[in-house]
Amino acid sequence: xxxxxxxxxFKTLRLSETAEYLPDLIRQAELEDWTxxxxxxxxxxxxxxxxxxxxxxxHLKWAAFPAHTxxxxxxxxxxxxxxxxxxxxxxxxxxxxxxxxxVLLGPAGVGxxxxxxxxxxxxxxxxYKVMFIPMExxxxxLKAEEITxxxxxxxxxxxxxxxxxxxxxxxxAMDARxxxxxxxxxxxxxxxxSIILTSNKGPSDWGDLLGDQGITTAILDRILHRVExxxxxxEDSYRMKNRTSIFKEESVQN
Numbered sequence: 001x002x003x004x005x006x007x008x009x010f011k012t013l014r015l016s017e018t019a020e021y022l023p024d025l026i027r028q029a030e031l032e033d034w035t036x037x038x039x040x041x042x043x044x045x046x047x048x049x050x051x052x053x054x055x056x057x058x059h060l061k062w063a064a065f066p067a068h069t070x071x072x073x074x075x076x077x078x079x080x081x082x083x084x085x086x087x088x089x090x091x092x093x094x095x096x097x098x099x100x101x102x103v104l105l106g107p108a109g110v111g112x113x114x115x116x117x118x119x120x121x122x123x124x125x126x127x128y129k130v131m132f133i134p135m136e137x138x139x140x141x142l143k144a145e146e147i148t149x150x151x152x153x154x155x156x157x158x159x160x161x162x163x164x165x166x167x168x169x170x171x172x173a174m175d176a177r178x179x180x181x182x183x184x185x186x187x188x189x190x191x192x193x194s195i196i197l198t199s200n201k202g203p204s205d206w207g208d209l210l211g212d213q214g215i216t217t218a219i220l221d222r223i224l225h226r227v228e229x230x231x232x233x234x235e236d237s238y239r240m241k242n243r244t245s246i247f248k249e250e251s252v253q254n
Contacts, residue, residue, distance in 0.1 A: 017050035018043060056124060062157055063120060063130045066167075071118040079111060081232050093123055095194065096163055101223055102196045103203075106232030112198040116165045119196065128162040135168045142181040158185070162193055169199040169206075179210045183219050190222040197223065 003023060010019035018025075025046065029039045060068075071091050076082065082090075089095075095102070102119075104112040120130040133141070133154075144151035158164055174182065189195060201209070203224070207216040 015047055017054075018047045021046055059124045059129060060121070063124060063132050065117050065120060065132045066113065067117065068121065069114045069117045071122055074111065074114060074118050079232060081106075081110075081230060090119060091122055093119070093126055093128070095228070096123060096128060099191060099194055099226060101194055101225075101227045103223070103227055103229045104196065104198045104232070105200070105202055105229065107200055110232035112232060113167055116167065116196045116198050120163060120165050123163050129157075129160060130163045130165065131158045131161040132165040132167065133158065135166055138166060138185075139174065139178050139182065142185065143178070159188055159192075163196065164189060164193055165196040165198075167198050169197045169201075173209045174211060176212060179212050179215045182210075183215045186219050186222050190225070195223065 003026070007019040007022055010016070010022065025039075025042060028034075029042070034042070071087075074087075076084065076087055090102075102116075104116060106112055117132065120132055123130050131154075141151045141154050145155050186195075203220055206220070207213050210216045210219070
């Protein structure tokens with residue numbers, strides 16, 4: 001009963017994980033003759049570990065990645081753009097602390113979204129707050145922010161993130177209001193967070209889609225202030241190299 005009472009006190013103190021583990025911890029302490037200090041150290045370490053695991057799980061959920069694709073799963077040998085040394089530099093994530101942006105350019109299938117997601121997941125495991133959002137959804141959310149609580153929560157998380165990943169930038173043309181909302185978000189994130197942008201169109205084409213040269217220049221000025229641009233080539237397409245055919249011996253082209 002004394003143990004159950006102690007467990008309840010731990011739960012009242014919001015140490016639920018430790019409360020569940022307490023019987024095993026006490027048993028191990030008795031078997032190994034831990035000191036009081038050693039016991040308290042193990043107790044605190046266990047609680048901190050569980051809190052960190054829960055925080056990572058929560059941040060992964062909030063980030064809303066399209067898939068759980070990690071850096072270990074990224075097929076570096078399938079493309080010719082990035083070297084192993086460059087990939088190592090990206091995965092160290094020092095560029096986030098330096099507030100650098102990444103712009104990943106190239107046709108569909110070259111792994112832009114995979115790389116962006118993998119870097120985002122790694123960032124969460126290293127303690128950063130990350131948000132992933134497709135461009136189309138971002139515009140919808142910005143427009144709905146004044147109306148819905150759901151949009152307000154999402155935009156709050158985006159503004160508080162250390163890394164914001166915007167996928168398929170310039171996939172769709174924007175009207176004047178949409179372009180203005182997007183500019184104000186980029187302006188808010190400037191010097192506060194790093195941004196990863198993926199796009200199949202280069203910055204020289206963004207003006208046509210934004211529809212306002214002044215806004216385009218202002219956005220580029222903030223994004224390209226500190227940036228690494230990675231241009232993938234069509235021959236880097238993982239999907240094309242690993243496609244399957246309904247024909248056994250001959251392709252459609254043959």
